[in-house]
Amino acid sequence: MSILHDLEAIIHNRKTADPKSSWTAKLLAKGPEKCAEKFGEEAIEAIIEAVKGDQAKLASEGADALYHFLVMLAARDVSLDDVLAELTRRQSMSGLDEKASRSKG
Ligand SMILES: N=c1c2ncn([C@@H]3O[C@H](COP(=O)(O)OP(=O)(O)OP(=O)(O)O)[C@@H](O)[C@H]3O)c2ncn1[C@@H]1O[C@H](COP(=O)(O)O)[C@@H](O)[C@H]1O
Numbered sequence: 333m334s335i336l337h338d339l340e341a342i343i344h345n346r347k348t349a350d351p352k353s354s355w356t357a358k359l360l361a362k363g364p365e366k367c368a369e370k371f372g373e374e375a376i377e378a379i380i381e382a383v384k385g386d387q388a389k390l391a392s393e394g395a396d397a398l399y400h401f402l403v404m405l406a407a408r409d410v411s412l413d414d415v416l417a418e419l420t421r422r423q424s425m426s427g428l429d430e431k432a433s434r435s436k437g
Pocket residue numbers: 339342343346353354355356357395396399
């Protein structure tokens with residue numbers, strides 16, 4: 333299990349936790365729109381560090397953005413595996429494209 337799957341499982345448990353007991357539970361209790369808004373803010377903070385070129389701060393803001401991405405998915409009952417399956421599907425499609433262009437060439 334990856335760290336992202338571990339974090340997803342923790343976030344899932346927070347969906348039914350007392351909002352007073354954790355930051356994640358409090359954010360989820362505010363609803364999917366607020367979770368999406370927070371993801372947007374954290375993504376912008378990562379963009380700012382990417383533009384500035386500070387690698388350590390980009391890694392840190394990237395971690396914030398990934399955490400808030402998982403919270404946003406959980407708020408809408410979309411799993412990390414749903415996202416990974418889409419990436420796998422796209423990779424297999426591009427694999428087919430590569431095979432087709434090799435057989436033409
Ligand atoms: N990875 C994270 C993580 N990344 C960022 N954050 C929180 O996200 C918040 C975002 O920062 P902001 O400056 O926007 O927070 P803020 O100013 O308090 O937010 P607003 O009230 O202004 O919206 C901070 O409070 C961070 O602590 C996280 N909170 C929790 N986790 C992980 O989530 C799991 C569950 O944590 P709890 O919710 O604490 O149980 C644990 O494994 C944690 O490691």
